Each structure stands twice: as C-alpha cells, then as structure tokens.
Amino acid sequence: QAVPRIIDDFASADDVRVVVMTGAGDKAFVSGADISEFEELRSTTEQIEFYDAATSASSAALRSLEKPLIAMIRGFCVGGGMAIALAADMRISADDGQFGVPAAKLGLGYGYGGIKELMNLVGPSYAKEIFFTGQRFSAVEAEKMGLVNRVVPVDELEPTVTKYARTIADNAPLTVKAAKAAVNEGTKNPEERDLDGVAEMVEACFKSEDYKEGRRAFMEKRKPRFQGR
The missing domain is CATH 1.10.12 (Lyase 2-enoyl-coa Hydratase; Chain  A, domain 2)
Incomplete structure (x- = not known):
C-alpha cells in the first residue's frame, strides 16, 4: 500500500532520473503472497476485492512512473512478485532467479490485465505455458522467453544494473x-x-x-x- 506514495516521491524528485527496485536480502525479489494467509485474508469476496485493489494500485503506480524503472532480481520472483517485476521497464536477473505464476496450482483467478502485461513481453505461447503449468522457470529460461532483459552471475548483478542506470541517467x-x-x-x-x-x-x-x-x-x-x- 506504500508503493503509490513512494513512487510519487521519486516522480517529483528532480535529482532522480532512474529508479531501481530490488528485494530485501538475497533470497527473493518478491516471493509473492503468503499462501498460508489466504484463508484469513483472501477467503471472502470483500477480502479478495480489497487485496486486488491494493495490488492493482501498486502495479498502476509503478507503471505510471515516467522515469525509467529497472527491476534488479535475485532469487524468487513468483506470483505477485512477478507482477511487480512486469511493471518495470527493464528486468535484469542474477543467474539464481526463479520465475513463475502458481495460480493454476492454487485455483486462483488471474485477471486480463495481469495476463496481458505478461503476454506483451513473452507472447501468447509462452504466456500460456507459464499460466497453464504453474511451473517455475530459471533465469536463463526467462531470458529466452523475453521475460528478462539480461541474466548475469550473482556477483555481477549490482554492477551491471548500476552501469545501466548510470548510462540511462546520463542521457x-x-x-x-x-x-x-x-x-x-x-x-x-x-x-x-x-x-x-x-x-x-x-x-x-x-x-x-x-x-x-x-x-x-x-x-x-x-x-x-x-x-x-
């Protein structure tokens, strides 16, 4: 819920030309929603609508940023985490990245907007593979699909993203x-x-x-x- 406010701050800051988002720690970019909380937080129509509205507002805020937004990805980038990554302009992943949308394994419905965002990147065939199987894909597979721009060794991730960000900021x-x-x-x-x-x-x-x-x-x-x- 804090994402729209944070993005507004970046948008209004004249000294910010590029925004990089990454996960806390080295285990995940965003690992998605905690499935163990679904019964408590996403079991009624009202709860589902509230959750969907909050996540939609976050994604919309990220997409509305007029400045370049780079996702620097390590580890798990699945479910809602992948939706956040899709809102970035570029996705650069370490070679330990894991991507997937497990909705079909949980019985979740996935709206048109989220599927279209993915399809815009990878095309209809790969989008169907990702959603139909619910499987996780490696960073190398994600790069082949067009889901990420670059895959680099873990120790090269931050220097690579920094180089891209500085190059863009200088333009x-x-x-x-x-x-x-x-x-x-x-x-x-x-x-x-x-x-x-x-x-x-x-x-x-x-x-x-x-x-x-x-x-x-x-x-x-x-x-x-x-x-x-």
Whole structure:
C-alpha cells in the first residue's frame, strides 16, 4: 500500500532520473503472497476485492512512473512478485532467479490485465505455458522467453544494473521520457492510446535546451550535460 506514495516521491524528485527496485536480502525479489494467509485474508469476496485493489494500485503506480524503472532480481520472483517485476521497464536477473505464476496450482483467478502485461513481453505461447503449468522457470529460461532483459552471475548483478542506470541517467531525460511513453502507448489497445500526448513529448524534446546542448556537445566532441529541460 506504500508503493503509490513512494513512487510519487521519486516522480517529483528532480535529482532522480532512474529508479531501481530490488528485494530485501538475497533470497527473493518478491516471493509473492503468503499462501498460508489466504484463508484469513483472501477467503471472502470483500477480502479478495480489497487485496486486488491494493495490488492493482501498486502495479498502476509503478507503471505510471515516467522515469525509467529497472527491476534488479535475485532469487524468487513468483506470483505477485512477478507482477511487480512486469511493471518495470527493464528486468535484469542474477543467474539464481526463479520465475513463475502458481495460480493454476492454487485455483486462483488471474485477471486480463495481469495476463496481458505478461503476454506483451513473452507472447501468447509462452504466456500460456507459464499460466497453464504453474511451473517455475530459471533465469536463463526467462531470458529466452523475453521475460528478462539480461541474466548475469550473482556477483555481477549490482554492477551491471548500476552501469545501466548510470548510462540511462546520463542521457537526455526528455528523450528517454518520450521513448518510454511511446512504447507504453504502443502496448495499449488502439482506442486507449494517447498519441497526441506522445507527439507533445517529442515536440518538447526538439524545443528543449537539452537538444541544443546535445548538438553543441557533438560538435565540440565532449560529453553532453543534460538538465532535463
């Protein structure tokens, strides 16, 4: 329930250009809901609706962040944890990553939105395999499916993610923002796409001081210093 507030803080912080999310410790990114609590917390219609609303709000907040969001994954990334990872723009996993959605093994219903998020990444065939079997997949298998961008040894995970984050942070923020918006709109149903909003972001890039700085830096053969305006 704290996720929307935390994301709002990152969104409003001018000195934050990239957000990295990871699990506490080295056992799991997010291991999903505690199944032993289902009888107490998810057994009635009202409880299910409350739980679903809270998780949907968290996922929506993550997806609404206009800044790049990277999931740095170790260990278990299953069930609701995988849904959180899907809300990131990039997923980089250590080679000990384990992925899966065990809904079919528990009798849970899984809504269209969550399935569509997965299908956008891995396609219909792999999405069906993941949901039909309820099995766990290794990080290497997840990379093959397109579920994660990169798989690296455990001791290289943090340096790799840090390198990606710094590379992105050094680029023009308005350009990155516009590119993220364009890709995100492209995954929506045609009638839901805000193409005018994307066009405005692209126009803002060309009108920005960063565009002038990028041209100057190129001509002067130096690294640009982008300000996000």
